[in-house]
Amino acid sequence: MSPDYRVIIGDSRRMTEVTDESVHLIVTSPPYPMVSIWDDLFAEASAPSYNEMHEYLNETWREIRRVLIHGGIACINIGDATRTSNGIFHLYPNHSRIIENFEKLGFVTLPYVLWKKPTNRPHYKGKGAFLGSGFLPPNAYVTLDMEYILIFRKGPPRSFPPKDPRRYDSKFTKTERDEWFSQVWRVPGARQDIDGLERRVAAFPEEIPRRLIRMFSILGDVILDPFLGSGTTLKAAMELDRKFVGYEKFPQLAEFIKSKVGSSHRQVEFLEQRSAIKELAR
């Protein structure tokens, strides 16, 4: 029998450890294409262009389609990016590329959430901030201070037996529903840990996976995060009585994931992906 909580140190582009149609909900935040902190990671896949970065993510999206049950939901937190290339500052709209790619895989696109983070400074001519002439039109740019939580479903909605007790025990309150199902969420960013690892993995605050898990799964469901980072989704899933499987490519993060979930880490099975599979994923 497989344990209720599993973390696989390995590559989610081949989730061989997860059987077909065994996951109810995906909550994740991938590395963002064209955001400089992630360049090395994509370059390792010899995929430095915008298209190739999305091709890298597509491999995991294909696996998501395989492992989700029919009616299962995928919530993808992503931000757009800006970059100056060949002297021209412009937008890389990651969210719209991911919607197109999920549509190509046959997913149903559902209305998404805009997560407003109280961060980031305005830009001027592609520089990090307004310079002295920042009040003069027309060469300033709108600041990217929103991220997206894209929501996709594999086929038609899930069905449940009438009065299913697990479903009824999972219900949310009217206040929760009114806040969570509105399109703009104002949630502060993650608190930073002492050595800055949460910043380096761009951790999302616990409130994000907590809401999504309560909105789109029921007690006892299996949640998957294929880009686990510091383990925020694992922590939320454990606290909300869901089962969990996650993938994280960098072994250095295993200790950090353990410390995030505290003494509950003893219930989590940590596995090394088989090296033959890691080789395949290169």
Ligand SMILES: C[S@@+](CC[C@H](N)C(=O)[O-])C[C@H]1O[C@@H](n2cnc3c(N)ncnc32)[C@H](O)[C@@H]1O
């Ligand atoms: C944006 S971070 C996730 C942050 C996470 N939501 C948190 O709260 O800590 C993306 C993570 O995906 C990992 N990653 C990138 N490519 C991967 C892959 N192919 N398989 C598994 N993990 C991967 C990176 O190492 C990084 O830790």
